[in-house]
Amino acid sequence: MVDTQGGKADDTRVVIKKYANRRLYNTASSSYVTLDHLSEMVKQGVDFAVFDAKTGEEITRTVLTQIIFEEEGRDGQNLLPIQFLRQLIGFYGNSMQAFLPSYLELSLATFAEQQERLRTQFSALPIGTGMGAYDETIRQNLAMFDRAMKMFSPFAYARGDEPPAAAPSKADAPPPAADETLNVLKKQMEEMQAQIEKLAKR
Numbered sequence: 001m002v003d004t005q006g007g008k009a010d011d012t013r014v015v016i017k018k019y020a021n022r023r024l025y026n027t028a029s030s031s032y033v034t035l036d037h038l039s040e041m042v043k044q045g046v047d048f049a050v051f052d053a054k055t056g057e058e059i060t061r062t063v064l065t066q067i068i069f070e071e072e073g074r075d076g077q078n079l080l081p082i083q084f085l086r087q088l089i090g091f092y093g094n095s096m097q098a099f100l101p102s103y104l105e106l107s108l109a110t111f112a113e114q115q116e117r118l119r120t121q122f123s124a125l126p127i128g129t130g131m132g133a134y135d136e137t138i139r140q141n142l143a144m145f146d147r148a149m150k151m152f153s154p155f156a157y158a159r160g161d162e163p164p165a166a167a168p169s170k171a172d173a174p175p176p177a178a179d180e181t182l183n184v185l186k187k188q189m190e191e192m193q194a195q196i197e198k199l200a201k202r
Contacts, residue, residue: 014041014048018059024050039067 014028016038026033041048042064050063071077091097 012047014046016048016050016063017053018050018063019053024063025053035063035067035070038063039071042067 014026016033017025017027019025024033024035024038025031026037038048038050048060049058050060051058068080072080091100
């Protein structure tokens with residue numbers, strides 16, 4: 001049960017209240033904060049929830065989206081390619097919409113895990129070792145990640161792209177059932193993670 005009146009939610013999440021004047025109030029520090037402050041809290045791993053001070057409705061997703069909008073508007077801070085944004089918008093209302101959040105979460109989690117492994121391995125190198133030792137590893141990781149992303153053919157088909165030439169066309173085969181599609185996605189996600197972990201252990 002989330003306590004919107006206390007300093008934290010379930011003693012783990014910091015509660016932020018948003019008032020009608022758009023001001024954000026951190027109940028844990030008893031101070032007003034900005035979106036920049038919340039952005040730093042995210043980067044520091046601080047878990048928080050944002051609630052509308054009047055209605056008590058949780059609006060964490062909306063506020064996090066605002067933070068992304070602010071970051072994307074800064075010069076040199078762009079993370080989201082235009083094509084990605086177009087594809088993301090295309091999934092709203094799409095039959096595959098329910099599967100996309102889990103896929104994106106796994107993709108980012110895998111990417112972050114891989115990044116941490118490389119950072120740990122690099123810190124273990126003797127002083128004076130050049131970056132050249134990791135050039136090939138980085139290239140292999142990027143190539144592997146790219147191939148893993150392309151494994152998700154159901155997402156490509158959902159956008160209306162043509163399947164590979166060797167695969168039967170949609171006109172020749174009935175659409176897969178929801179359960180079957182989910183199983184395919186899960187299998188491909190597992191294969192993607194296994195391939196990346198195998199590469200990281202080399």
